[in-house]
Amino acid sequence: xxxxxxxxxxxxxxxxxxxxxxxxxxxxxxxxxxxxxxxxxxxxxxxxxxxxxxxxxxxxxxxxxxxxxxxxxxxxxxxxxxxxxxxxxxxxxxxxxxxxxxxxxxxxxxxxxxxxxxxxxxxxxxxxxxxxxxxxxxxxxxxxxxxxxxxxxxxxxxxxxxxxxx
Amino acid sequence: xxxxxxxxxxxxxxxxxxxxxxxxxxxxxxxxxxxxxxxxxxxxxxxxxxxxxxxxxxxxxxxxxxxxxxxxxxxxxxxxxxxxxxxxxxxxxxxxxxxxxxxxxxxxxxxxxxxxxxxxxxxxxxxxxxxxxxxxxxxxxxxxxxxxxxxxxxxxxxxxxxxxxxxxxxxxxxxxxxxxxxxxxxxxxxxxxxxxxxxxxxxxxxxxxxxxxxxxxxxxxxxxxxxxxxxxxxxxxxxxxxxxxxxxxxxxxxxxxxxxx
Numbered sequence: 003x004x005x006x007x008x009x010x011x012x013x014x015x016x017x018x019x020x021x022x023x024x025x026x027x028x029x030x031x032x033x034x035x036x037x038x039x040x041x042x043x044x045x046x047x048x049x050x051x052x053x054x055x056x057x058x059x060x061x062x063x064x065x066x067x068x069x070x071x072x073x074x075x076x077x078x079x080x081x082x083x084x085x086x087x088x089x090x091x092x093x094x095x096x097x098x099x100x101x102x103x104x105x106x107x108x109x110x111x112x113x114x115x116x117x118x119x120x121x122x123x124x125x126x127x128x129x130x131x132x133x134x135x136x137x138x139x140x141x142x143x144x145x146x147x148x149x150x151x152x153x154x155x156x157x158x159x160x161x162x163x164x165x166x167x168x
Numbered sequence: 169x170x171x172x173x174x175x176x177x178x179x180x181x182x183x184x185x186x187x188x189x190x191x192x193x194x195x196x197x198x199x200x201x202x203x204x205x206x207x208x209x210x211x212x213x214x215x216x217x218x219x220x221x222x223x224x225x226x227x228x229x230x231x232x233x234x235x236x237x238x239x240x241x242x243x244x245x246x247x248x249x250x251x252x253x254x255x256x257x258x259x260x261x262x263x264x265x266x267x268x269x270x271x272x273x274x275x276x277x278x279x280x281x282x283x284x285x286x287x288x289x290x291x292x293x294x295x296x297x298x299x300x301x302x303x304x305x306x307x308x309x310x311x312x313x314x315x316x317x318x319x320x321x322x323x324x325x326x327x328x329x330x331x332x333x334x335x336x337x338x339x340x341x342x343x344x345x346x347x348x349x350x351x352x353x354x355x356x357x358x359x360x361x362x363x364x365x366x367x368x369x370x371x372x373x374x375x376x377x378x379x380x381x382x383x384x385x386x387x388x389x390x391x392x393x394x395x396x397x398x399x400x401x402x403x404x405x406x407x408x409x410x411x412x413x414x415x416x417x418x419x420x421x422x423x424x425x426x427x428x429x
């Protein structure tokens with residue numbers, strides 16, 4: 003068995019085996035283990051860090067978007083409330099104005115009505131008075147024509163008055 | 169592989185042959201052997217594989233993802249077993265894991281078809297033993313450097329009743345000292361056994377077709393060949409598992425040294 007044979011002291015290739023093993027393994031350790039491995043690990047670490055950072059950034063962006071949406075919602079709610087308030091204010095104002103105008107027009111109308119009623123009353127009394135005098139004249143004329151008696155104007159007037167007013 | 173007599177020697181594949189380039193170092197002649205060649209091949213293949221993962225793109229391609237899969241596998245194993253301090257030892261354990269894995273896999277390549285006979289470096293206990301001793305030495309150095317003589321408390325598990333300490337401590341000590349041997353032996357035995365089995369079966373295939381009663385030999389050959397396909401798949405699994413076990417146990421031993429119990 004060559005593997006066991008080389009462990010004997012006078013074996014020719016044991017020294018060569020050990021020498022080349024140490025040379026090759028030291029080479030691998032220095033060039034690959036110390037040289038290349040850390041760079042590859044650094045690449046992996048950088049990638050892991052980048053992935054973690056990107057995930058954190060995405061999470062932050064998500065939160066910011068949520069906040070933005072929330073503030074937008076609040077803003078739109080506030081503006082909607084403001085619009086509703088403006089509309090109801092305008093309605094109230096319009097209703098108040100209409101009431102005021104209506105009241106004014108009402109007052110004017112009732113004033114006019116009162117004046118007209120007064121006019122009518124005055125006209126009626128003057129008309130009454132005229133009717134009395136006309137009736138008295140007519141009565142005087144009638145009496146004079148029928149009986150030839152001259153009736154005093156005042157008497158005629160009193161008689162007419164008594165008839166008219168019952 | 170076939171000897172002159174038609175017998176097939178399954179141990180021939182483990183023989184080290186010189187390829188030249190000898191020089192003397194400390195009284196020993198150092199030769200460039202097929203073993204050294206396949207270590208270098210493993211190192212170069214590993215280097216090419218790792219180089220493909222050095223593009224450092226944010227979104228990895230297939231190759232980069234494969235390399236990062238391996239590095240992530242080892243570094244997560246280190247952080248799980250040792251904690252955040254485990255990252256310091258990741259270069260060593262990663263080199264160990266990848267070297268063993270590539271040596272195991274390269275030894276499995278069916279290059280014999282093209283006349284190139286792959287040499288499984290990890291099927292030599294001299295290699296696996298040295299790797300295990302290096303791991304063990306790291307454990308000792310780290311343990312004594314971090315904890316000083318307090319490191320010996322490793323041999324007394326938490327909650328051991330006082331009268332039991334004289335019995336427990338030697339057992340723990342022996343189990344501790346056996347670690348490098350079990351570590352190196354496990355890989356060596358798994359690789360050797362698998363390759364011997366494959367070579368024995370391939371010997372059956374060849375000898376079956378060359379047998380005098382061709383119909384019987386053919387049946388044996390076909391059955392052996394089907395079995396070989398299955399065992400080759402199993403050996404690929406073993407190649408990965410043994411590299412993983414070596415790296416995992418090394419990380420657990422380093423954990424003992426870093427964190428004690």
